[in-house]
Structures are given as C-alpha cells and as structure tokens.
Amino acid sequence: MSRTAAILLCTYDGESYLPAQLDSFDSQTYSNWIVHASDDSRGSGTRAILEQYRQKWGPARMSIWRGPQKGFAANFLSLACNPSIDADIYFFSDQDDIWKPAKIDRAARWLASIPDDVPALYCSRTQLIDEHGNSLGYSPLFKRQPCFANALAQNVGGGNTMAFNRAARDLLVKTGPHTQIVAHDWWTYLLVSACGGHVHYDGCPSILYRQHGGNLIGANKSARARLYRLNMLLKGHLKAWNDTHIEALMPHQSMMSPENRAKLNCFSQARNRSFFPRVWGVLGSGIYRQTVMGNIGLAAAALFNRI
Template identity: 50%
Template sequence: MCTYNGASFLAEQLESFQRQTHRNWTLYVSDDGSQDQTLHLLQVSSIQWGGGGRLQIVEGPRRGFVANFLSLTCRTHIKADFYAWSDQDDIWKEDKLQKALVWLKTIPGHIPALYCSRTELMCESGMLLGYSPKFSLAPHFSNALVQNIGGGNTMVFNQAARELLQEAGDNLAVPSHDWWAYQLISGAGGKVHYDPVPTVLYRQHDENLVGNNSCWIARFKRLRMVFQGHFYEWNTQNIHALETMRHRLSQEHQAKLTQFKAARRQKFILRILGFQRAGLYRQTLFGNLGLILATLLKKI
C-alpha cells in the first residue's frame, strides 16, 4: 500500500485487511512524506496487530503515486508468492484476496498472471453510489494499448508478473502503474483475468472523479482530455516504456506495438488502417466511439 496524507480514511482500509478470509499476508506501506496522522495510524496498527513484521513501513521516493507504487514493487527485500496493490482510502471486501488467489493458483508459476476486478463505488462518507462499468470482452494486449480495465486497487499478481515489473524498473514515466501492469503482463504473453464481481469499495473524491468512468460527467471529462492531447501524451509514454521491454513481448505483440507506434504518425487513411491491423479495441460502445474519434483527430 502507498500512502500520502491519508489519515482521513486509512483506518477503515486497515480494518478491511484484518477482515480478510485469507489470513496469510503481510502489509508493506510506502509512505511518500505524509504530514498528517498517517504514520501514527500505521504505527498504532502495527502494535495492535502484534508486531512480528506484519505491518512494515518504508519511505517512498516522493515522485508521485506511480513512482511510489513501482518503487515499492521493486524492493528486493519483499518476497512472497503473490502481491496485491492497495490504495489508502478504499475498503476491501472480505473475500478479495481469497478470490484472487483461487484464480492465480490455476496458472503455472512461470507464467505472469494478473487478477483484477470491477469495483463498487462509494462517496467520501461511505454511501454506496453504484458500480464501475462491467466489461465483457476478453483482456488482451490490443485492448491494453488503449485502455486499462482494472484499477490497481483491485490487482493481485504472481511472482512471475512481479519479476517483469521489477525488470522494467521504477524510473519509468508512465501515466499509471496499473495500466502499465496490464500492458506489460498481457504483452509478455501472461494471463489476465477480469472478475466482473466487485472486490473493492472504491471511494470517490472530487479529485479522483475522472477515475470513475461510469457516469456521463466523467466520460465527458475523459473526452475533453482526448481533445486536450492527454490521451496522446499517455500513449507516447506507454509506448516508450514498452519499447524498453520489447524483448519480453511476444512476437505477435511486438508486431502490434510496431503497428500502433507507426500508425500514430501516419496520414488519415493509413492511420485508420494501421490501427485496424493492430486490432485496437475498448470494452464499451462509448469507449470505442471515443477511440474512433481520437483516431480521426490524430489524438491517439
């Protein structure tokens, strides 16, 4: 878990860890310089949990949330068979870890594997607001190139997936750690499973409303970001990061990355044909309409 001035809701998240039906876990927290009561709450929980290293705190890199999650993932002293990312202000459902591990254990250990799920949305006070979109199309690198289907707060992955992330390192300039994980693991021929049943209560704030793409306001905000060039910039960052790990991508996905990268620079017709050859798709009708619009406007 990564923290930064998260005292307002941290206790509820820590309590949800304690309620997990899967009990064999250790919590590592990378704090990015909190100035509120975050560290105090963590230290109190560590004592209440009986010590023994069940909750361990390290200092984050102070370069933003993406660098914090990637640096924590890359810390070599942390060793386990499976790993889960957590935000500081959500609430995990009691069977989150157990459900993820049931699927992950069906995948041979040498194959990178990533579990993620839908979320149930709640406001700051904890009142339930609905659900994130329910995706039905299969996870794939052609989808990962233009969309992230799983929030990092739902992700659980095996050691083989972690080794990929460690090899890529924590100095990447990518828009988000979770989108990067989906791209890298799917691109390397790993297995990705999207669970349509929510495993996390995802707390919505004014500053993270765009993370909830289930309402029309958030969708139009995302569309505005396309017009402003943010989507183009994010794709540029992701492509550069994927190029550093091209040797880990399957031959099929190396070709798709090349097609995607080349098509972005092409004129109108060739750009459309290039994206078709790469097989790009998003999970919803509205998302695909936005993808078509971004392609037409050269904003992808």
Template identity: 45%
Template sequence: MSRYPKVTILLAARNGAEFIREQLESFRAQTYSNWELVVSDDGSTDDTLALVEEFAKSVSQRVIILRGPQKGFWQNFVSLVRSPEVSGDLLGYSDQDDVWFAHKLADAVDWFEQISKDQPALFCTRTQLVSRQGVPIGFSRTFKRAPAFANALVQNLGGGNTMIFNKAARLALQKTPPEALMVAHDWWTYQVISGVGGIVHYDPRPSLAYRQHGENVFGKNVGIQARLTRALGLASGQMAQWNEINMKLLNQIRGELRSDNLAILDLFSRARTAWLPMRLWLLWRSGVYRQTAMENFALNFAAIFGRI
C-alpha cells in the same frame, strides 16, 4: 503455487490519516489470513504513520513501513514493486482510503490456484463506489471484452486498487528501466503483464469499496460525465500524450514482449504518425480496441484528427 500462498499488500500512503484506519481494519477482516503489509509512506505530515504502527502492534501478520520516493503516486507504487522487503507469492496494490471486502484476497488466491507459478498473471475486479462518508453510490463499469495487450495499449481494464499479481508478473514488471516514465502504475501493470504473454483475469464481482472524494487521483469511470471526460481527453490530445509516454516505456522493454504483441505495438506506433487513410488502415490492422462500440468509435474519430 503453494495451496496457502503469502500475499504481500503494497500500500502507498501519504497524509491518509482520515481514512487509513478503516482500510487497515479491512485487512484484518480478510477471510484469508496469510498476508503481510508493506507500507511506503511518501512523506506524511499527519497521523498516518502512527496509525499504521498502532495497527502493526495489533496483528500477527508482518507489517513493514518504508520511506517512499516522494515523487508522486505511481512512483510510490513502483518503488514497492521493486522493494527487496517484498517477499510474497502474490502481490496486491492498495490505496489508503478504500475498504476491502472480506473475500478480496480469498477470491484472488482461489483463482491463482489454477495458474502455474512460472506464468505471469494478473487478477483484477470491478469496484463498488462509495461516497466520502462510505455510503454506496453505485458500481464501476463492467468490462465484457476479453483482456489483452491490444486492449491494454489504449485502455486500462482494472483499477490498481483491485489488482493482485504473482511473482512471475512482478519479475516482468521489474524489467522496466527505473528511469522510465509512466502514466499510472496500474495501466503499466496491465500493459506489461499482457504484453509478455501473461494471463489477465477480470472478475465482475466487486472486491472493495472505492471511496470517491476530491483527493482521488482518478475517480469513478462511469456515467455521462465520465464519458464526456474521456471524449474531451481524446479531443484535446490528452490520450495522445498518454500513449506517447506508454509507447516509450514499452519500447524500452521490446525484448520482453511476445512477438505477436510486438507486432501490435509496431502497427499501432505507425498508425499514430501515418497520413490518412493509411492511419486508419494501420489502426485497424493493429487490432487495438476499447471495451465498448462507442469508445471504439471515439478512438477511430480521434485517429482521423491525429489524436492517438
């Protein structure tokens, strides 16, 4: 890869006028300046587009505005991954209401210097949590177990707003059929890139301020309330519904998956429908895991009741 790769920022927007100016200014403040911005607007009725256009006139970097599919948040991001207007060596998802730290792009570019351009790779980080007003209120969880497809099957490691990936990873993502359904663009990104044998790196250093407010599609993933939410999700069968969607998507790209990961996928698939105790044995053989002992206990508990 070039020592000075171009980074394309993929910003999915919809009625983001309240916060988007601050996010745009954080792009301007990046210590790494070789970036371009592609905004997919999903039918905003406020001043979002006007603010982006104003910003575009004030920076030397290329800024493009596209019309989004208007089908939902993940469809908007996926449309950006497929867009012919995207030309960067590296690509990074952006929400409209965060604030990137000045070192965000530089950190990612430094890491990608050691990665072959032909090797699919994904960089993601921890986040600092802030209130609606931008006041720091803590940090997202720190993940300590290694990223892998066996983890990606049952848990998303990095928030999409922190993710940066290379052209080879983008090509792998584009193998997903356009009609495929998914739970979220970031979970899809982690699953596909790890599934094809790509390198996934999680950096515990926060790269942005993640704003917490009522309009977040997914909020913070820390604390007792978040743990209870995850447990209730397993108990209610929500995780099983998400897994069903993910399994269908991954089976549509079976030919792209590395053989060892395909074996994990098939064992996990059999575990989801097998009778006890075979269900637990197949789950164990698959090697799938979440990041903490408590979460793995909950995963096995859910499996007992056929909730995976």
C-alpha cells in the same frame, strides 16, 4: 499452507480513511498476508496511524517504508520492485478504500490456477461508495477479453483491485522502478499482457471504492465522467499517454510475444502516418476499448490525430 500475500499499500496524507482500509485487511478470510506500506505524506499523521497498526499487529505483519516523493505511480513501483519484499502473490492497495472480506481469497484462487512461471494479473469490478460510506452503485462491467490490444487503448482494471503473481512481479522488477509511466496499474496491465501473461477481469466487485474530492482517478461511471474523459482523449491526452507507453515498452520487446511485438510496432508506426494510412493503420492494428462509445472515441482520436 496458503501462499503469502504482500499488500503493497501506498499512502499520502491519508488520515481520514486509512483506518477503515487497514481494518478491512484484518477482516480478510485469507489470513496469510503482510502489509508493506510506503508513505509519501508531508506530515506525520498518516505515519502515526501506520505505526499504531504495526504495533497492534506486530512487525512480522507490517513494514513501513518512506516513499520516493515522486507521485503515486513511482510510489507503487518502489514497492513492487523493492528487493526486500518477497511473497507469492502481490496486491496493490490505495489508502481510502475498503476491501471486501473475500478479496484476497478470490484473487488467490484464480492466481493459483495459473502455472507459476506464467505472468498472471487479476483485477475486478468495484462497488462505489461516497466519502461517508453510502453506496453509489458499481463501476462499469466490462465484458470483452482483457489483452494487449485492449491495454494499448485503455486500462481495464483499477490498481486498487489488482493482484499478480511472482512471475508478473518479475516483469516489473526487470523494467525497473524508475520507468516513466502514466500509472502503475495501466503499466502492469500493459506489461503482463504484452509478455504473454494471463489477465482476468472479475465481474464480482472486490472492494468498496471510495469516491471523494481527493481521488486522483475516478471510477468513470457517469455519463458526465465519460464525456469528460472523451474530451480529454480528443484534447490529446491519449496521444501523450501512448507516447509514454510506447517509449516504456520499446526497450523490453525481447520479453514480449512475437504477436504482441508486431502489434506494438504496427500501432506505433501507424500513429505517425498521414491521414488515411494513420486511420487504417490504427484501426487495422486491432486495438480496442471495452465499450461502443469508447471505440467511437478511439476512431475519432485516429481521425483527428489525437492518438
């Protein structure tokens, strides 16, 4: 029998696109899935759609939870750490995308290749669509190996593509649902890679990623978007994010591999040094981003004390 897949779906005023996402679950080639939806909506429209699908599928196929009302990251962590949810593999899901039919099967096959006691995280490239479903191309194709050194500098995988095994889920449970983080997907990448887990970035797109005005985080595809993010980096956003990540990781160093524990401490200490020790320390820590422009921005952030 195939392993049980828990789809961790978070919603917030999602009436416009939610039915298409739910229908894409129903079209999966992998049949052993259960949807766990946590709704943070202000009104009742999204909840009514979820209830309609639960009635259609049956309660064994779908459960609905009231969200914590503390933002998207807290909502996803509330599901990932919910003791009532038990599965073999777990999938984060946004409310406004469309999953390709083989999404669950493709992730499940890779996760099955990793020993059950080793944390494992799958993520993928995305195919971009506009609010009407028209194609906009693809997200950037990352080619460098995902690992902790990369996770300290950027998140390589969107949460809407992520799947992870029970061992990775156990790490999220141990760190708890109330951990102060930047985003649930970046935190999952950091945690799994820090603790010696396997991370796989699949260059084959697994979802249709909808781009619209309500997106909290875009696909970072265009030159304009990349310049915008570089500007954010130089304004100190990366520094604030790193403060949050380091504070969240430090209490859990006992779970980390010795190599990654040393890397975290090297990076953390270098950030607080004077000019030359900071620059050499940050660059010498081995952290990197996936692209040439990204690494130029990283070096600039170190130079201007924005890291």
